[in-house]
Amino acid sequence: MDAMKLNEVVELVTRQGETLQARRLRPADRQALRRFGESLSPTTTGVFLPHHYDDATLEPILRRSEAGDDLTLGVFRGSRIVGYFFLWYLDQAFPLLGIGLHDDYQGAGLGRQMMNLLVAEAARLGRDGIDLTTLPTNDRAFRLYQSVGFRQIGYVENPRAGGGVTVARALRYTLNPAASAPGHLANGRPVRELADGSAR
Secondary structure, three states, rough: OOOOOOOEEEEEEEEEEOEEEEEOOHHHHHHHHHHHHHHHHHHHHOOOOOEEEEEEEHHHHHHHHHHHEEEEEEEEEEOOOEEEEEEOOOOOOEEEEEEEEEEHHHHOOOOHHHHHHHHHHHHOOOOEEEEEEEEOOHHHHHHHHHHHOOOEEEEEEOOOOOEEEEEEEEEEEOOEEEEOOOEOOOOEEEEEOOOOOOOO
């Protein structure tokens, strides 16, 4: 089964009633995605910087999206990207989810819609679950993830796009409870389990 079609558009509506379009990204969106990354505030890039936004980084990401190897989407207001979200490692049982919104659109009710779209696509594709990471200081996102159904399974050391490593919370959304859950993320990073072995 294939991921969301390349030309398929899903409408998302903000709390203020503005209608935006979400669709898969392709190489022609490179400049718009670069502008999105460059326009994020330091506060936002402090919690969402999955990679650099230079051409050498974006080109393979967008080629993988176009080929269907990953599900990489943008939320558009006209030709401007105001949201960026993805399921990377789509061929894995537990693909890796990422979600980011431009400062102007944070708190507008889009995050939950974006996550629900990704969860629905993973379920449609028959994946066993979805993993994500978030900084321990990003309580707002953590609460959203929990409300959607993600549970913390441990911690992971993530490389930062700007250099260095940061310890992040690892969360998992289970779609197939009978599946054997790996002790690592789809990108190979090992998950250190919580001290008490529980999921939060």
